[in-house]
Amino acid sequence: MKTRNKDTSRQKRETKGRRAELLASLFLMIKGYQILAHRVRMHSGEIDIIAKKGALIAFIEVKARKSIERGQHAVTDRSWRRIARTAEIWMSHKPNFSKCDWRYDLLVIAPFALPKHFQDYWRL
Template sequence: MKKIIKPVLDFIANWKHRNMKGARHIRLGRLGEDLAVNELKANGYKISERNAKVYKREVDVIAMDGDMIVFVEVKSRSGHRYGRPIEAIDNKRKGRLRKAAELYLAQKKIKGASVRFDVVTVDYTDSPKPKIEIVKNAF
């Protein structure tokens, strides 16, 4: 009986640990998005949408910067084990965001608009206060 119970208990403990870690990851991501939106507003951006669903894609933030429509990807990191936040924006992610922007503009019937792609990085690593950076025209 003990031979059966121990593996089950180990599995449950590991599962709980993984899910707790995932929950922390999600909380940090949401906090990062909140901080990013506040920083964008402080820099004059007008927020149009957050977590905009465009077909099967999602755009973290859609904002206006003057007459420019800005599609914003937010990246947060609590450590540099997997690189700095900006390094998480690979070509695949850039392509997805470009496609989402194209679909969004078509869905809203917006033609001839000036569009830009910005990235906001939120780095919790080096101090108690996160470092927030807006990278305009990131790609």
């Protein structure tokens, strides 16, 4: 029985995360970003959204939380480092973006609030 509850809970979190990422992508497109990739997974980690605006590539972590404030504190420094390693690998495979600047953003989705996009939220 416990395994079934774990699976159901995991599925609910997965569904919630996918919905948040879809909403985040739509929000970013309204703001003029071109979505380059979703859920990029490599041995080094995962990036929720990779987006481009002008000559800037944004590696965006999306968090769905009960409040914007909770979302701001939901990503650990260790997670950001994994995201950074993954971004470096991804960029090394994209020579057409070699002249672009890049940064790490956080986008928080909370009930009854507009999505909040924190640009350049984390730095190595």
